[in-house]
Amino acid sequence: MIPLGFFIAISAVMFCIGIFGVLTRRNAIAVLMSIELILNAANINLVAFNKYLGTPDGLGQIFALFVIAIAAAASVVGLVLIIAIYRHGKSVFVDEYNLMKW
Amino acid sequence: MVKVAHLIPLFPFLAFAVNIFFGRRLREASALISIIACGISAVLSLVVFQGLQAGEGSYSLGTWLFLNGKPLNFGVTVDALSVMMLLVVTVVATLIKIYSVGYMHGDLRYSRYFAYISLFTASMLGLVLADNFVMLYIFWEGVGLCSYLLIAFWFERPAAAKAGLKAFITTRIGDTGLLIGILLLLFSTQTLYFSELKNIAGDDWILTLAAILIFMGAVGKSAQFPLHVWLPDAMEGPTAVSALIHAATMVAAGVYLVARTYALFILHPLCLEIVALIGGISALLAASIATVNNDIKRVLAYSTISQLGLMMLGLGVGGYAAGTFHLMTHAFFKALLFLCAGSVIHSVHTQDIQKMGGLLSKMKVTGATFIIGTLAIAGVPPLSGFWSKDEILTAAWHNGSPVLFWLAVATSFLTAFYMARLIFLVLFGKPRSEMHPSESPKTMTVPLIILAVFAVFAGFIGSPLMHHAFQEFINEGHGGEVVASGFVIGLSIAVSLAGIGLAYLFYVLNNKIVPSGIRAQFAWLHQLLLNKYYIDEIYDAVFVRPCMRFCDFLFKFDAVVVDGLVNGAGAAVRAVSQVLRWVQTGLVQNYLLVQVLGVILFVLTLLGKLCFRF
Numbered sequence: 001m002i003p004l005g006f007f008i009a010i011s012a013v014m015f016c017i018g019i020f021g022v023l024t025r026r027n028a029i030a031v032l033m034s035i036e037l038i039l040n041a042a043n044i045n046l047v048a049f050n051k052y053l054g055t056p057d058g059l060g061q062i063f064a065l066f067v068i069a070i071a072a073a074a075s076v077v078g079l080v081l082i083i084a085i086y087r088h089g090k091s092v093f094v095d096e097y098n099l100m101k102w
Numbered sequence: 103m104v105k106v107a108h109l110i111p112l113f114p115f116l117a118f119a120v121n122i123f124f125g126r127r128l129r130e131a132s133a134l135i136s137i138i139a140c141g142i143s144a145v146l147s148l149v150v151f152q153g154l155q156a157g158e159g160s161y162s163l164g165t166w167l168f169l170n171g172k173p174l175n176f177g178v179t180v181d182a183l184s185v186m187m188l189l190v191v192t193v194v195a196t197l198i199k200i201y202s203v204g205y206m207h208g209d210l211r212y213s214r215y216f217a218y219i220s221l222f223t224a225s226m227l228g229l230v231l232a233d234n235f236v237m238l239y240i241f242w243e244g245v246g247l248c249s250y251l252l253i254a255f256w257f258e259r260p261a262a263a264k265a266g267l268k269a270f271i272t273t274r275i276g277d278t279g280l281l282i283g284i285l286l287l288l289f290s291t292q293t294l295y296f297s298e299l300k301n302i303a304g305d306d307w308i309l310t311l312a313a314i315l316i317f318m319g320a321v322g323k324s325a326q327f328p329l330h331v332w333l334p335d336a337m338e339g340p341t342a343v344s345a346l347i348h349a350a351t352m353v354a355a356g357v358y359l360v361a362r363t364y365a366l367f368i369l370h371p372l373c374l375e376i377v378a379l380i381g382g383i384s385a386l387l388a389a390s391i392a393t394v395n396n397d398i399k400r401v402l403a404y405s406t407i408s409q410l411g412l413m414m415l416g417l418g419v420g421g422y423a424a425g426t427f428h429l430m431t432h433a434f435f436k437a438l439l440f441l442c443a444g445s446v447i448h449s450v451h452t453q454d455i456q457k458m459g460g461l462l463s464k465m466k467v468t469g470a471t472f473i474i475g476t477l478a479i480a481g482v483p484p485l486s487g488f489w490s491k492d493e494i495l496t497a498a499w500h501n502g503s504p505v506l507f508w509l510a511v512a513t514s515f516l517t518a519f520y521m522a523r524l525i526f527l528v529l530f531g532k533p534r535s536e537m538h539p540s541e542s543p544k545t546m547t548v549p550l551i552i553l554a555v556f557a558v559f560a561g562f563i564g565s566p567l568m569h570h571a572f573q574e575f576i577n578e579g580h581g582g583e584v585v586a587s588g589f590v591i592g593l594s595i596a597v598s599l600a601g602i603g604l605a606y607l608f609y610v611l612n613n614k615i616v617p618s619g620i621r622a623q624f625a626w627l628h629q630l631l632l633n634k635y636y637i638d639e640i641y642d643a644v645f646v647r648p649c650m651r652f653c654d655f656l657f658k659f660d661a662v663v664v665d666g667l668v669n670g671a672g673a674a675v676r677a678v679s680q681v682l683r684w685v686q687t688g689l690v691q692n693y694l695l696v697q698v699l700g701v702i703l704f705v706l707t708l709l710g711k712l713c714f715r716f
Binding site: 023031098099101 | 683686687688690691694695698
């Protein structure tokens with residue numbers, strides 16, 4: 001069996017890549033994708049701990065399914081917003097939108 | 103008999119309420135309401151007078167509040183003094199209101215005028231009926247308020263607005279004294295009832311001080327030296343108001359207060375001496391100013407100060423009956439004189455007596471009543487002024503120092519002189535300017551005639567001819583009859599006639615009698631009198647301007663320091679936010695970066711703590 005440490009390591013790496021992507025990507029769609037990475041890193045953790053801690057009713061797995069479902073919904077909303085903002089400003093680069101200040 | 107005294111102030115007050123709220127719709131009817139209300143009060147006053155004769159007395163309407171555990175009642179004083187005042191106030195006020203119908207005709211704020219004047223009457227009546235200091239003080243302030251409203255009635259004129267303010271502030275100085283006096287009395291004797299003043303016990307020194315402070319209130323209201331400056335300026339109000347202020351309300355309140363609290367004053371001779379001295383000084387000072395003034399109303403205003411001074415002097419030398427008697431007769435003839443002056447002004451549209459002259463032939467009723475009023479105030483027998491002035495002189499002769507007596511005599515002389523001067527300049531001789539005088543309407547002349555009748559006959563009830571009935575009444579049966587000495591009576595008549603005679607020489611025989619050299623020598627005196635002893639200027643320099651400078655300083659202090667602090671707090675916040683706003687970039691990724699760094703920092707701190715612990 002693959003040791004737990006492996007899962008945690010890959011999850012941590014995915015999380016960091018996700019954070020890095022969110023912070024550095026200019027393209028809003030890439031930012032959205034990076035967010036998916038963060039969520040999936042969390043999912044791996046959930047499933048791995050479910051297995052290793054031996055919770056009998058698969059709580060972690062169900063939780064992961066919920067996260068996937070909600071992430072899908074969130075992505076939809078995110079994509080819609082990106083389309084709207086693109087129509088408004090002809091750009092999907094997040095550093096070009098700084099309307100939300102003073 | 104039923105107890106109706108407390109209804110007397112109620113009717114004018116109702117008239118006030120109706121007129122102030124529905125005045126616009128009522129228009130001309132507001133005068134009628136006001137007059138009827140006042141007339142009812144006059145009738146009720148007569149009823150109360152009857153009741154007093156039948157042995158009715160003061161009563162209470164119920165408890166108002168508790169002071170130091172002692173109840174303070176809504177008391178109503180019914181005694182000789184208050185009933186005398188009630189009769190005078192209601193009769194004079196009714197006549198003045200009737201007169202006002204003609205005088206104020208066509209005024210922009212006609213109904214407002216009648217509302218104010220009704221409130222004025224109501225306040226004065228309430229003041230007279232109050233049986234304790236607290237109620238008196240409330241109505242006292244009511245009178246002050248109404249005087250302000252009425253003096254500044256034509257507030258479009260800056261002079262009137264200023265005069266109203268001056269009256270209010272000047273009397274306020276006295277009122278402050280009155281308030282402190284009342285509190286002193288309360289704390290030293292635990293009583294506020296006038297009826298208990300007769301047998302109070304307390305620290306002599308404190309009671310004397312309280313009496314003097316209460317007198318200060320009277321000085322302010324009755325326009326005595328040194329707080330007399332408001333009264334001549336109060337002439338900016340409608341003349342009918344001047345008549346009411348000068349005759350029956352406002353200024354009479356001061357003398358009434360002294361008479362009402364007389365028991366307090368006789369405790370210590372010092373109080374009476376102060377009263378007499380202030381009265382004497384005011385009397386002579388104002389009378390001398392009146393001899394040179396050229397404004398018909400201001401001459402009468404100074405005359406009022408002077409006559410009130412005489413009343414104070416009378417009270418101060420122990421002539422309680424004399425002072426109140428003069429208050430009563432003065433109310434009639436001074437109201438008459440003011441209304442005559444109003445009638446003259448109404449007709450010729452000027453107040454400068456140097457521009458008048460020869461009006462007697464054009465305004466017969468006004469002229470005749472004016473002469474009657476003049477003879478009454480000058481103290482020509484057998485008119486009312488003679489009897490009451492004589493009483494004061496007698497009291498001063500018997501009890502006062504010679505200085506006070508001769509002050510009173512000099513005042514009598516000057517009174518006769520300036521009043522005679524006034525009518526000689528106004529009514530006789532040739533017109534000195536283009537005028538088209540005509541007699542005033544009936545609503546104005548009828549009150550004049552009625553007041554003239556009072557001015558002639560009101561004195562008899564206090565004369566030896568009727569065995570000093572008034573004095574007997576006001577002293578409630580146990581006041582010794584004052585024996586008038588022949589010398590005093592003779593002197594009184596002599597100075598009156600001398601004053602009139604001198605005025606005749608000066609103003610009818612047209613001053614050929616006085617060599618110009620002597621005139622030049624007395625020019626400085628003339629100038630001094632014309633400038634009212636420079637008292638206004640002195641007050642201006644000593645009190646008003648330093649006060650204004652202090653206010654200016656406070657204003658600047660407020661503008662610079664206080665506002666500086668407040669604005670500084672705002673400016674500091676702004677300055678800091680000017681820097682901090684750069685943090686808010688509007689870029690989501692910046693925020694996220696900060697958030698992530700924050701979380702890392704948090705985690706590291708947590709780890710550090712954990713490591714440190716283990």
